Amino acid sequence: MDNRTEPTLPLELAEQPEVVPGQKIGYARVSSKDQNRERQTAELKKEKCFHIFTDTVSGSSTDSLGLDGALNYTRPGDQLVVVTSMDRLARC
Template identity: 50%
Template sequence: MSAVGYARVSTSDQNPEAQTDALRQAGCERIFVDHASGVKASRPQLDAALDYVRAGDVLTVWRLDRLGRSLPHLIEVVQGLGGRGVEFRSLTEEIDTTTPTGRLLFHVAGAFAQFERDLVRERTHAGLAAARARGHVGGRPTVMTPERLRQAERMREDGQTIEQIAGVLGVGRSSVSRALSRVQSPPSS
């Protein structure tokens, strides 16, 4: 079993030494360090650390927020590690999935993350339903204004292709195609 460390500081001006010292003290033989904001999806050293660890290894961080962009992301990363036989340890929060208590704590955190996602989804659906009930339609406004649609219909009758019409109107082919198909086969009530 090998302890592998991961540290992250938000900017290149910040110093990761406090984290790396704690990781070395915890027995990490190899430490990967990113200089990137936690919200950035691209963290090359995290990717390298995840590629480096093998079954039986323990990925160790100084604090949970150094690893995950969000709680759902953190859960996803740690579950991915677990699926590969790699354990996880956070020094500050004392979460250690090599122990039954650590696994329990992590699963409780995961349950709260899932609960939060479900609540957000529920509120979003309720908000969209309320907006529809008030007559609001979501999404972007169509680029095919009534004038453009009339011009597209005339051009189509003159034998122009969808690509030619789209070029003249300055819109995408799919917008022209969708608009013309709705006119040719109006929705049934």
């Protein structure tokens, strides 16, 4: 007869949000260091975005590391939340 007992698994496993599908991923952008993206990030937080990527780049620039990061981070089932006001729509 074996007196060993199997180890019990914890009943409460730590949540791992980085692997949960269907997250909202936010992206905020301003054109210059003089501009403030606080209004945009506040709106993205209200939308309960799990992760928010940001850029400070001119609209004529093709280098958007924050947008590239957001697109690379986003997986099937996630939502990319970009536009927080109509004036930003043409600039993304």
